[in-house]
Amino acid sequence: MKKIYQIAESVTLESGGVRTVLENLNNYLNAGENFSSYILANQIEVNDLHYHLPSDKFKFWGYSSELKRFLTDNIKTDNLVHLHGVFMHAQYASSKFAKKNNMPYIITPHGMLEPWHLKDKQLKKKIYLTLLLNSILSNAKIIHTITPFEKDNLYKLTGHKNIIEIPNFIKYSDLPKLPDYNPSEEYLLFLSRLHPKKGLDILIESMGRIQNKKIKLKIVGTENSYSDTLKKVIARSGLENRIEFLGGVFGDKKFELFANAKAFVAPSYSEAIGMVNLEAAACKTPVITTFETGISSKWNSNGGLMINPKVEELTQAINAVTSWSDAERFSRGENLSNFVLMNYSWEKRGVLWDELYSSL
Numbered sequence: 001m002k003k004i005y006q007i008a009e010s011v012t013l014e015s016g017g018v019r020t021v022l023e024n025l026n027n028y029l030n031a032g033e034n035f036s037s038y039i040l041a042n043q044i045e046v047n048d049l050h051y052h053l054p055s056d057k058f059k060f061w062g063y064s065s066e067l068k069r070f071l072t073d074n075i076k077t078d079n080l081v082h083l084h085g086v087f088m089h090a091q092y093a094s095s096k097f098a099k100k101n102n103m104p105y106i107i108t109p110h111g112m113l114e115p116w117h118l119k120d121k122q123l124k125k126k127i128y129l130t131l132l133l134n135s136i137l138s139n140a141k142i143i144h145t146i147t148p149f150e151k152d153n154l155y156k157l158t159g160h161k162n163i164i165e166i167p168n169f170i171k172y173s174d175l176p177k178l179p180d181y182n183p184s185e186e187y188l189l190f191l192s193r194l195h196p197k198k199g200l201d202i203l204i205e206s207m208g209r210i211q212n213k214k215i216k217l218k219i220v221g222t223e224n225s226y227s228d229t230l231k232k233v234i235a236r237s238g239l240e241n242r243i244e245f246l247g248g249v250f251g252d253k254k255f256e257l258f259a260n261a262k263a264f265v266a267p268s269y270s271e272a273i274g275m276v277n278l279e280a281a282a283c284k285t286p287v288i289t290t291f292e293t294g295i296s297s298k299w300n301s302n303g304g305l306m307i308n309p310k311v312e313e314l315t316q317a318i319n320a321v322t323s324w325s326d327a328e329r330f331s332r333g334e335n336l337s338n339f340v341l342m343n344y345s346w347e348k349r350g351v352l353w354d355e356l357y358s359s360l
Helices: 017-031 065-074 089-100 115-119 122-139 148-158 200-209 225-237 251-260 275-282 297-301 311-322 326-343 351-358
Strands: 002-010 035-043 080-084 105-108 142-145 163-165 187-191 216-220 243-247 263-266 287-290 305-307
Touching: 002 017, 002 089, 017 035, 017 275, 017 351, 035 065, 035 089, 065 089, 080 089, 089 105, 089 122, 105 122, 115 122, 122 148, 142 148, 148 163, 187 251, 187 275, 200 216, 200 225, 200 311, 216 251, 225 243, 251 275, 263 275, 263 311, 275 287, 275 326, 287 311, 297 305, 297 326, 305 311
Parallel strands: 002 035, 002 080, 080 105, 105 142, 142 163, 187 216, 187 263, 216 243, 263 287, 287 305
Antiparallel strands: none
16 A cells, blocks of 8 residues: 655645645545555644644744654655645655655645736745746656646646646535525625635625625635725725624534525635535535636536626626525526536546556
């Protein structure tokens, strides 16, 4: 049985979709007979069973002296190394170790090298690319991407000849028993890390423009300085009674929120198939999302709505959603759930990871 070490900087709840993706992959591999998988991270949750290799007291770059010792003491040359993320010490040190020991490694940028992200702190990232990251990427045996857009963009950025696309998956058998759609009040749901790239600015503006002034918007995500900014925008717009911040919500309560939403709205400017889109769809909740998420355009013909991240298009989509009867909402949610099951589930497509790891 071949050992695979999944190495990331953070798998805390605050890391968002990366935690979900990584734990799903880890669990899938360990449930099979061919691989044993282990997660190593600088930051984990208190009750996680993953290897915890904390950053040193001086936390710049996530530097961890323990990581190098762990790699040297535990990882053998016939093991596999899979790096998640690109800009931290965890990826640098692990790639350096793998190259020194002539070991192939995989790297998954998780959308961190998409054009939208590279424009944020552009000079700093350009310098890092030139000094360190280009070498890390070029030495990887495989670069794994999540969407066709990301695959094309990474080829343009790196010229790497072995870029493999496997989308994010959700495991249907892990979903809790969900209530039937029966909300005490109609609401739209946004659930994600609160960050400018998520499109909350246009979602809030659209809430002021939509025809239905009774439907509410529930925003779920751990509050931060950005949420403080958004609350000021909401107050100036007179939308305090229609937009509610719930903070972080996890576990079964999160899925109950999905199941009772009129629709889930994820108007991201850049995303690598956000897990929240898949989770909402699996709960038979229609989803409004953007073409920039990299989800198949067939989403539009299978119960969901895809738009460009623009206020006018989002307003039009919400107006359509809020006009649906419960019967249409149910039909669309059912169709979208079936579409995700066939195209983005571990049950139907997890074998792609078996094939990829077996090729190394």
